[in-house]
Amino acid sequence: MSLFWRIFLLNAAVLVAATLLLLGPVTVSTPVLLTEAVVLTAGLAAMLVANAVLLRVGLAPLHRLTRAMTTIDLLQPEPRPVPAGQADIADLIRTFNAMVDRLETERATSAAAALSAQEAERRRIAQELHDEVGQTLTAVLLELKQVARQAPDPVRAQLAQVQETTRDSLDEIRRIARRLRPGVLEELGLISALKALVTEVTGHTELTVRQHLGADLPALDDEAELVVYRVAQEALTNTVRHARATTVEVWLAGRPDHVLLRIRDDGRGIGDAAEGAGIRGMRERALLIGAQLAVTPAPAGGAEVRLRVPATVREGRP
Template identity: 90%
Template structure:
């Protein structure tokens, strides 16, 4: 039973008991006159209605707080409940807001540490793939080439096929290393890295990617560039793997007060599917730089991912 109904029924029980006492032979006529009974009944009903209205108004802040508690998501910040009501209720709402602020700060700090460790691990794995596995496969290719020169013709054809397979494996290793550690992002910047990402997607899949990269972009910090790149990479990866799309639009434009990254496809859409680890990872990255991420159906179907990164009025320009 809710708090509202407990208080209401308690007050109602008191008022009903008072009415029954008033209907007794000591205070009213015996037998009870019809007019007296009607007046007392109407009065009781009016008091119950007034009591319910007052309780509903007084407990409304608690109902709003309850809804906020059940719907809040730390990865999708929403406006805090406004402290209202009597002193005790307002203090409770303020304490709840302070608790959410602490939880968001702690989550942001832990997420930043986790993502930093993840990027460091990606760099290490990419470096090992490039230095160890890549060099080993390169040496194997050279050895195969030497053996093929002195091998008889039937064996030479087989060795050529093995060489081709090894060469494809080496290319795949290099591609994985580039995805783990986007060196072009550190060396040439975000625009060049996004162009390279689009080229990689179109070169290894049948998805057509149309891109529009604003030439008038601000100069981002390294962490902001990395978040923009990883969100675009994750969105394109999800499109290729799950959307069954044929065309993707990628745009990065500067707008008043923010820069917007948008990836829109013509695939089957998200439907009622729950958010996976990839989308939640994008949300965590967006929170690290104070950006807003929205994943929703596109205007003409498919899925649209929008990342809005706030920029100051005095943000530097390239």
Template identity: 75%
Template sequence: MSLFWRLFLFNAAVLVAGAAVLLLGPATVSTPFFIAEALILAAGLIAMLVVNAILLRVGLAPLQRLARVMTTIDPLRPGARPAVTGHGEIADLIKAFNTMLDRLEDERATSSAVALSAQEAERHRIAQELHDEVGQTLTAVLLELKRVADQAPDRVATALHHVQETTRDSLDEIRRIARRLRPGVLEELGLVSALKALTTEVPPHTGLVARCHLDSDLPDLGDAAELVLYRVAQEGLTNTVRHAGATRLELSLLCRPSGVELLIRDNGCGLGGAPEGAGIRGMRERALLIGAQLALGPGSGGGTEVRLRVPTATKAAEHA
């Protein structure tokens, strides 16, 4: 039955019941009417309105639930669906909304996969250019500075040695940036070695001590899942260094019955009420690509906790 006819029948039932009470009841209305008769009519009208409001509330309750879901739905946290309740157009509307969410999540996952793949390719290209072009140029500059310094007077040689040190520091920084853009150690030595190397690259001036606990007998997750784990760990570590003001960080990669769990904890200032930035949104989008669950929140002892659960079915899904 359509929503129109349901509402029509609700109201018709209330009016028919009111008319029946007036016809069959002992109450009558005279001309001119008395106060008691007016009170009886007013009470009957109020009763009809109350019954009508209750019936409409019950009939439109599924629409209200759907409206609440619409205002709280987050594409980066998929899975929430309103239950199909009600009849007629209401049930059809909820089904159509759920179908639309399924389609939007599929399209978002596809577009995110394409965008992140292009991003990784661009990072690879930039890292290659930094290593091959800028790195080789600075290496040649270092060699030339050494040759000139060996032939220069002592005062000039001292100044040239300072320039050499500055150039060498710049070369090391460029190499570090290139490693972050393209995690070659992940491709060559695997995820465990890459995460260990990641925790050793914390700048000393930050005062942050990073420790890691990594299970060595990890299941074969596939290249996509390992890259997501590495990038999430990298972003979590970067956020801690830049924003948390922490002195201690623990990074764990553990085997669970359902898959692999990456856990990052620090003792910093926590997330507070700050809105999620592009880095956290990127972490959520990467997690969605492999069907993983990402949770961010306050840690048990303060600070921030990042937890990424990767199911073991990721490998099968990647080859499917």
């Protein structure tokens, strides 16, 4: 029975009972006697209490639905409101759940397309940096070396400085290309890629890095390995840039049904700051492969990023 009919029938029952009583043994004098006032007041109070109880019980699912609607985050899936209450309220909750499911599906589809296009663009830019800019700078270095052989001593010293600057620029371009397209991930696998990433990101800092990278990992497909790599890359970059940490721990371990990545630092922590684009990007990537991402304060201070990736089987493997 819908909430409308429940309230209507309750009020109708009270009014019918009051009418029958007034037509029968109960009378109202003018002026009203004390006993009559007590009976009328008790009847009114009973009707108000009954209505209040019914509305409180009937509208409770709506209050829960309102809280869910104001706190829902498509990047942090939570249990859906349970369809409860009367028929129309339960239908409303089911409709809301269906709408959220549809929005999550549409968001996941669009995010997958966007991230796929982003990775393709990164590969293209990295390839152009390596093939075009890198080869051009290499040719410039060779020309400078040849010119320096024929130049007088004062000019030769200046050319040597130019060579060193050009060589540093070439190394920087190669480093950027590696960050854009982790070729080592495709060629040597996830463990080697994470080791190279840690060395690259923290190599020019005084940050102490403790690595615990398990070798016996369950199989992950290429997309899942890329998500693990990108999450680690973003977490380490945030640590170097913002955390003011002295130590960071990179931990990767395998379980029969999942792979767990944990990156913990001893920096200033996340505090009450709102999530930035980097963390939300990590959440989007995690959702695409059904992984669970948590960014929480570390037990001893600092911040901790935990990524739990369900194990998959590569195509072509048994």
